[in-house]
Amino acid sequence: MTEAAAPSAVPAAAQLGQTRADRFARWRRGEAARGLTLVSPALIYALLLLAAPMGMIVALSFATQTYLTIDWSPSLANYHEAWIDPQESEMYRALMGRSLAISGAVTAITVLLAFPIAYFVSFHVAPRRKALWIFLITIPFWTSYLLRVFLWKVILQENGVVNSILMGAGVIDTPLDMLFSPDAIIITLAHAWAPFAILPIYVALEKIDRSLLEAARDLGENRIVTFWRVTLPLALPGVVAAALIVFIPTIGDYVTPALIGGGRVPMIANMIQAQFMVLNNRPMGAALAISAMVVVAVIAILFLLLNRRFLKVRQ
Amino acid sequence: MTEPLIVLDRVEKHYGAVQALAGVSAEIGAGEFFSLLGPSGCGKTTLLRAIAGFEELTGGRLTIDGRDMAHVPPNKRPTNMVFQSYAIFPHLDVGQNVGFGLRKKGLDKAEMTRAVGDALTMVGLGGYEKRASHALSGGQRQRVALARALVMKPKVLLLDEPLSALDKKLREQMQVELIRLQRQVGITFILVTHDQEEALVMSDRIAVMFDGQIAQLADPEILYRAPVNRRVASFIGMMNFLPTQVTVLPDGTAEVDVAGLGRATIPATQCAGGARAGKGAVGIRPETLTIGREGAGRVAEGTVEEVVYYGDMTYYDVLLDGAAAPVTISMRNVFGRDVLCRGARTPVRWAPEAMVLFHD
Amino acid sequence: MRRPGTLAIYAAFYLVFLYAPVILLPLFAFNDGTIIAFPLSGFTTHWFAELAQTDALIDSVVTSLIIAVVAAVLATLLGLLAARAAARTMFPLKPGIMGLIMLPLILPEIIIAVALLVVLSQLGIALASWTVILGHVLLCTPFAIAILNSAFLALDQSLEEAAQDLGTTKLETFWRVTLPLVMPGIVSSLLISFTISLDEFIIAFFLSGNEPTLPVYLWSQLRFPARIPVVMALGTLLLIASLVLLTTAEYFRRRGAARTGQDDHGGFM
Ligand SMILES: Nc1ncnc2c1ncn2[C@@H]1O[C@H](COP(=O)(O)OP(=O)(O)OP(=O)(O)O)[C@@H](O)[C@H]1O
Numbered sequence: 001m002t003e004a005a006a007p008s009a010v011p012a013a014a015q016l017g018q019t020r021a022d023r024f025a026r027w028r029r030g031e032a033a034r035g036l037t038l039v040s041p042a043l044i045y046a047l048l049l050l051a052a053p054m055g056m057i058v059a060l061s062f063a064t065q066t067y068l069t070i071d072w073s074p075s076l077a078n079y080h081e082a083w084i085d086p087q088e089s090e091m092y093r094a095l096m097g098r099s100l101a102i103s104g105a106v107t108a109i110t111v112l113l114a115f116p117i118a119y120f121v122s123f124h125v126a127p128r129r130k131a132l133w134i135f136l137i138t139i140p141f142w143t144s145y146l147l148r149v150f151l152w153k154v155i156l157q158e159n160g161v162v163n164s165i166l167m168g169a170g171v172i173d174t175p176l177d178m179l180f181s182p183d184a185i186i187i188t189l190a191h192a193w194a195p196f197a198i199l200p201i202y203v204a205l206e207k208i209d210r211s212l213l214e215a216a217r218d219l220g221e222n223r224i225v226t227f228w229r230v231t232l233p234l235a236l237p238g239v240v241a242a243a244l245i246v247f248i249p250t251i252g253d254y255v256t257p258a259l260i261g262g263g264r265v266p267m268i269a270n271m272i273q274a275q276f277m278v279l280n281n282r283p284m285g286a287a288l289a290i291s292a293m294v295v296v297a298v299i300a301i302l303f304l305l306l307n308r309r310f311l312k313v314r315q
Numbered sequence: 316m317t318e319p320l321i322v323l324d325r326v327e328k329h330y331g332a333v334q335a336l337a338g339v340s341a342e343i344g345a346g347e348f349f350s351l352l353g354p355s356g357c358g359k360t361t362l363l364r365a366i367a368g369f370e371e372l373t374g375g376r377l378t379i380d381g382r383d384m385a386h387v388p389p390n391k392r393p394t395n396m397v398f399q400s401y402a403i404f405p406h407l408d409v410g411q412n413v414g415f416g417l418r419k420k421g422l423d424k425a426e427m428t429r430a431v432g433d434a435l436t437m438v439g440l441g442g443y444e445k446r447a448s449h450a451l452s453g454g455q456r457q458r459v460a461l462a463r464a465l466v467m468k469p470k471v472l473l474l475d476e477p478l479s480a481l482d483k484k485l486r487e488q489m490q491v492e493l494i495r496l497q498r499q500v501g502i503t504f505i506l507v508t509h510d511q512e513e514a515l516v517m518s519d520r521i522a523v524m525f526d527g528q529i530a531q532l533a534d535p536e537i538l539y540r541a542p543v544n545r546r547v548a549s550f551i552g553m554m555n556f557l558p559t560q561v562t563v564l565p566d567g568t569a570e571v572d573v574a575g576l577g578r579a580t581i582p583a584t585q586c587a588g589g590a591r592a593g594k595g596a597v598g599i600r601p602e603t604l605t606i607g608r609e610g611a612g613r614v615a616e617g618t619v620e621e622v623v624y625y626g627d628m629t630y631y632d633v634l635l636d637g638a639a640a641p642v643t644i645s646m647r648n649v650f651g652r653d654v655l656c657r658g659a660r661t662p663v664r665w666a667p668e669a670m671v672l673f674h675d
Numbered sequence: 676m677r678r679p680g681t682l683a684i685y686a687a688f689y690l691v692f693l694y695a696p697v698i699l700l701p702l703f704a705f706n707d708g709t710i711i712a713f714p715l716s717g718f719t720t721h722w723f724a725e726l727a728q729t730d731a732l733i734d735s736v737v738t739s740l741i742i743a744v745v746a747a748v749l750a751t752l753l754g755l756l757a758a759r760a761a762a763r764t765m766f767p768l769k770p771g772i773m774g775l776i777m778l779p780l781i782l783p784e785i786i787i788a789v790a791l792l793v794v795l796s797q798l799g800i801a802l803a804s805w806t807v808i809l810g811h812v813l814l815c816t817p818f819a820i821a822i823l824n825s826a827f828l829a830l831d832q833s834l835e836e837a838a839q840d841l842g843t844t845k846l847e848t849f850w851r852v853t854l855p856l857v858m859p860g861i862v863s864s865l866l867i868s869f870t871i872s873l874d875e876f877i878i879a880f881f882l883s884g885n886e887p888t889l890p891v892y893l894w895s896q897l898r899f900p901a902r903i904p905v906v907m908a909l910g911t912l913l914l915i916a917s918l919v920l921l922t923t924a925e926y927f928r929r930r931g932a933a934r935t936g937q938d939d940h941g942g943f944m
C-alpha cells in the first residue's frame with residue numbers, strides 16, 4: 001500500500017503547489033487585486049484619519065483628565081457621570097433629550113414642508129423646466145452656512161424683519177421675543193436643511209413610472225386614493241432617506257444653537273465643544289460624542305427597521 | 316480549408332458556478348464567414364469575447380495563426396470587434412473614431428487620413444469624417460464601427476449581434492452588405508447571432524451552440540437538411556416530429572412505421588447519429604410536404620384543421636388519417652393555386668428521402 | 676393635491692421662505708447704518724470699501740481658497756480611484772471598505788473634528804492650514820466618490836473595451852477614452868468639494884490653529900455688531916461668486932451633454 005501511494009504523492013504535491021502559484025498569479029491579474037489597489041489610497045486615508053482617530057476617541061472616553069494631564073487607565077467614570085450619576089447626569093440627559101427633541105422636530109417639519117414641493121416639481125412642472133426649479137431651490141444654499149444662520153437671527157431678533165413688519169402693520173405694539181428659543185433653532189435648521197430633504201424625495205418621485213398612476217386611475221381609484229395607495233408608498237424610500245439625511249447631522253449642529261440659541265439653548269455639540277476647548281475635560285467630551293453617536297445610530301437603525309416592516313406590510 | 320486560422324481546443328470558461336463554455340472545440344479557416352448561433356445564454360458572446368481577449372479562459376487552448384493566445388491581451392491580438400452597442404466614442408467625430416487605432420500603427424498624417432477615408436468609403440460613408448458621432452443613425456453607427464475595425468486590417472473580425480439593433484429592412488440590407496464586405500476584404504468574419512435566418516443567409520459554416528457547447532458545426536445546407544438532433548432541428552427552421560417504431564435493416568437504412576403515412580425506408584445518411592432499433596421520431600420540414608396530388612413522392616390523405624395565410628405562403632395543419640396529431644405543411648401561394656378551407660379533405664404528398672430520423 | 680393651483684401657491688410661499696435670509700444680504704450690505712435692523716437708513720458702498728482694507732479678512736479668504744483648492748484636488752484624486760474600483764470591480768470586503776470611506780457623509784462634523792483634534796494633539800502636531808486640509812479631504816472624498824461613481828456607471832464599458840480592442844494599452848485607454856468621458860464628473864466633483872471645504876466651519880474651527888479660514892474669521896466677527904455690515908458686504912460678494920461659478924458649471928455641463936448627444940435632464944447634483 002505504501003508502495004502504491006508513494007508515486008502518486010509526489011505529483012499530487014507538485015500539482016497542489018502549481019495550482020496555488022497559478023491561483024495567485026490569476027489573482028494578481030484579476031479584478032479583485034485591481035479593485036483593492038485602486039481603493040487602497042482612499043482606504044488607507046480613511047483608516048489613518050477616520051478609523052484610528054475614532055478608536056482614539058473611544059479610548060479617550062474611558063480616560064480621565066485632571067487639569068492638563070490625561071490618565072489613560074480605562075474607567076467608566078465619564079459615562080457614569082453623563083448617564084447615571086444622580087446629580088451630574090441630569091444636565092447631560094436634559095441636553096441629550098433637548099437635542100433629540102429639536103432634531104426630531106426639525107426632521108418632521110423639514111420633510112413635511114419639503115414633500116409638497118418635491119411633488120409639485122416632479123408632477124406639475126413641465127419636464128423642460130424641472131432643472132430650473134431644482135436650480136432655484138438650491139441657489140440659496142450656496143451661500144455660507146454661517147451667514148445663513150446669522151441672517152435668521154436678523155430676521156427673528158427684537159428689531160428684526162418680522163417684528164418690524166408686524167409692528168409696522170400695527171399687528172403688535174411690543175416686539176415679539178422670538179430669538180434664543182428652541183422654536184427659533186428649529187425654524188433656522190428647517191431652513192438650512194430644506195434642499196437635503198427635497199432632493200431625495202424628488203428623485204424618488206421622479207422614478208415612479210407614470211403609467212402606474214394611470215393604471216390606478218384606470219382601475220377606478222380617485223386621485224386622493226391613488227396618491228395614498230400608489231404615489232406615497234413608492235415615494236417612501238425617498239422620504240426615509242430625507243428624514244435620515246436631516247436627522248443625523250442636525251443632532252450634531254453647533255452653529256445654530258450657538259448663534260440663534262445665544263448660548264441659552266445649547267445642544268450636545270455645544271457641550272462637546274465646551275468640554276474640549278473651554279472646560280478642558282476632553283475625556284468627558286469624548287464620552288459625550290460617543291454617547292451621541294450611539295444614540296443617533298440606534299434611532300436611525302430602529303427607524304429603518306420600522307420602515308422596512310411597514311413597507312413589507314404595504315407590499 | 317488548409318491550415319486553420321483559429322483553433323479552439325476544449326475551451327472552457329466558468330464564472331463561479333456558471334459554466335458559460337463547457338469544452339468548445341472548432342477550427343475556423345482563413346477567409347471564412349463563420350457564425351455562432353444559439354439561444355440566449357448559450358455562451359456565444361462569451362466565446363467571441365474569449366477570442367477577442369476580454370475573457371480569460373478557465374480551461375482549454377485557443378490559438379490564432381498558430382500562436383497560443385493565453386495571456387495575450389486584446390490590444391495585442393490580430394482580432395478586431397464590432398460591439399453590439401457599436402461602442403462609438405461619443406467625444407470623437409467619425410474620422411477620429413475610425414482613426415482611433417491607427418495612431419498606434421506609426422502612419423504619417425497623410426497615410427492615416429487616406430486609410431480613414433478608404434475605410435469610410437468601403438462602408439458607404441465616404442466624406443463623413445467630420446460628422447459628430449452622436450449625429451448618426453443606427454445603421455450609420457454600425458457602419459462606423461465596421462470601418463473602425465476593418466481599418467486595422469485584422470486577421471479576424473468579430474461581430475456580436477451587429478444587426479440586432481436595426482429594423483427588419485435595414486437588417487436585410489446590411490446582411491447583404493456584410494457578405495459583400497467580407498468577400499472584398501477576404502478576412503475571417505465570426506458572427507454571433509441568435510437569428511437562424513441571418514446565420515443561414517450569411518455564413519459559410521455555422522456552429523449551433525447550446526449550454527456552452529457546440530451541438531453541430533456544419534454548412535447551412537447540411538445543418539438545415541440533416542440536423543444532428545431534435546434540439547438543433549427545431550432551433551433552425553420549423554420541423555414536424557412524428558413518433559415511430561424503428562427497425563434497422565442490414566444495409567444500415569432504417570425502416571419506420573409512421574401513423575398516417577405508413578411504412579418507409581430512410582437512408583442511412585438521414586439517420587441522426589445512426590439508425591437504432593426501437594422508438595424514434597421522424598422529422599419532416601413543412602415545405603417538404605405538399606398539398607395536392609401533383610408531383611413526386613407518395614400520397615397520404617388527411618383533413619385540414621387550421622389555415623394560416625401569410626400572403627406569399629399559407630400554413631396548413633392537416634390531421635392525416637390514422638395519426639394522433641396534425642402536421643404543419645407550408646405551401647407557396649403561386650398563381651392559380653387555391654387556398655383550402657378548414658375541414659377540407661386533401662391528399663398530402665411526402666417523400667422518405669426528405670425525412671430525418673431522430674432517437675432523442 | 677387636487678388643483679395644481681394650490682400647490683403652485685404653496686411653492687411660491689416656500690420659495691419666499693427659502694430666499695428670505697439671502698435677500699437680506701445685499702439689503703444690509705448697501706445699507707448706510709451700523710445696526711442690522713429695519714428701517715433701512717440709506718444707500719452706501721462704504722462697507723465694500725472697508726472690506727478691501729481689512730487685512731485679516733483678506734488673509735482668511737486666501738487661506739480658505741488654498742485649503743479648498745488643495746482639498747478638492749486631493750479628494751477628487753482619491754475619489755477617482757475609489758469610484759473606479761467601486762463601479763467596475765468586485766473585491767473582498769467591498770461593502771465594509773466602501774462603508775468606512777463613505778462614513779463621513781453621515782457622521783456629524785463635530786465628531787470628525789474632535790477625533791482629529793485628539794489625534795493631532797496626542798502626536799504633538801501643531802494646528803495649521805494643512806491640518807484643516809486633512810479633515811476636509813476626509814469630508815469631501817465621499818462626495819467625490821458618489822459623483823464619480825455615477826459618472827463611471829454611466830460610461831458604457833464597451834467603449835473602453837473597444838479602445839483596447841483597437842490596440843491601446845490600459846493606460847492609453849484611460850487617457851484617450853475614460854478620462855475625457857468622465858471629465859464632467861471630475862469637474863463637478865472638484866466644484867462640490869471646493870464649495871464644501873470653503874463653507875465648512877466646525878472642522879476648521881477645531882483644527883485651523885491661528886490660521887483662520889474665512890468661516891472661522893466670520894465667526895469671530897459676528898460677535899462685534901460694528902463689523903456686521905462688512906460681513907454682509909462680503910456675503911453679498913460670496914453669493915455673486917457662487918452664482919457665477921454655478922452658472923458656468925451648468926453651462927459647461929449642458930455643452931458637454933450636447934456635444935456627446937446625451938439627453939439633457941437633471942441639474943447640479
Ligand atoms: N460576467 C459574468 N458573470 C457571471 N456569469 C456570466 C457573465 N457573463 C456571462 N455569464 C453567464 O454565462 C452564460 C453565457 O453568457 P453569454 O453572454 O455568452 O450568452 P449569449 O449566448 O451571448 O446570450 P445572449 O444571446 O443573451 O447574448 C450565461 O448563463 C450568463 O449568465
Ligand SMILES: [Mg+2]
Nearest residue numbers: 359360361475
Ligand atoms: Mg450575447
